[in-house]
Amino acid sequence: MLLECPYLSLFQEAGGKVKKGAKSHLVVFWKLLEKENEENSELEKIPLLRYYRVFELSQTEGLESKRKDAETFDHDPIEAAEKIIEGYPSRPQITFASGQAYYSPLKDSISVPALKDYQKPEEYYSTLFHEAIHSTGHKTRLNRATLTNMAAFGSETYSKEELVAEIGAAMLCGKAGIENKTLDNSAAYIQSWLRVLKQDSRMVVLAAGQAQKAADYILGYHESEQELLHEEN
Known part of the structure; x- marks a missing residue:
């Protein structure tokens, strides 16, 4: 521009x-x-x-764009990670747009850059998992307060939700067997939000609990528990 x-x-x-x-x-x-x-x-x-x-x-x-075409990379999908996303119950719509990674609660949709936009395929899945964890907080799923309560960027509520999303993404990366390639970035991201929360270690414990629920939901454990309870009753 x-x-x-x-x-x-x-x-x-x-x-x-x-x-x-x-x-x-x-x-x-x-x-x-x-x-x-x-x-x-x-x-x-x-x-x-x-x-x-x-x-x-x-x-x-009279002006021409000097922007160079973005470099793309040829990756094979990581099967274990693909299965996690494909198995996500009541999964929101996923769209692909270069330079845009976010979850929209209003539209209940995820947007991430395509796999070819990442130098490493593990980075793509880590980003996708992060946004997927956000989406579990939607009112039709886990109805997580840190997502459903509108919060300004950098606020305590916003920071807590980012912790949940990144810890949950790390859990899913572990499930997919790619955590060794994403752990350093996740740790740095989590630390950056802890600074906003003034290094309150309790937030990590609380966020980890919420992240586990979110990861379990995506993995279908939530539905399995509901089915088990239904059978017992």
Whole structure:
């Protein structure tokens, strides 16, 4: 995208111009900065917010994209990991889009980059498992509060849900036999969210319990237990 600028000379120097009548889009960037409190030496989180007005390349004339085609990789699917996803009861829709990995509770759908977009196939399945664990929190499945309660990025609730998703993904990677290739990344990701939660070790225990329930749900253990209870009754 191109940054909107009041100085048209910048577009002209690049050899192009914005099409007449084109409307810009608002792009917002924010993050939490850590700053040491001068009085008590404790780290404080300060929100940083920036916004930009941008145009899509299609809204300009005389400019060409310099973006190179993304590199792709040829991988064979990992059978054990594929079986886990295929066996997920009441699985949400899964779509593939480069650069996008998320679960949408509103649409009850998962989006991840395709297998060919990853350098290592294990990274693909780890990402897919992470989003699948998120999806188990949907109100029609486990109805997990850390997912169903809307929370801002970086909040305690959001952080707890990320812990659940990553620990659960690590469990599924272990089930698929690929944990040796994903463990370091998972550990680093979990540690990053623990920092947000101020290293509260209790959160790991609580999140691990929720993650186990989520992993069991995907593996079909939840349905097996329900069937067993039904037979006993």
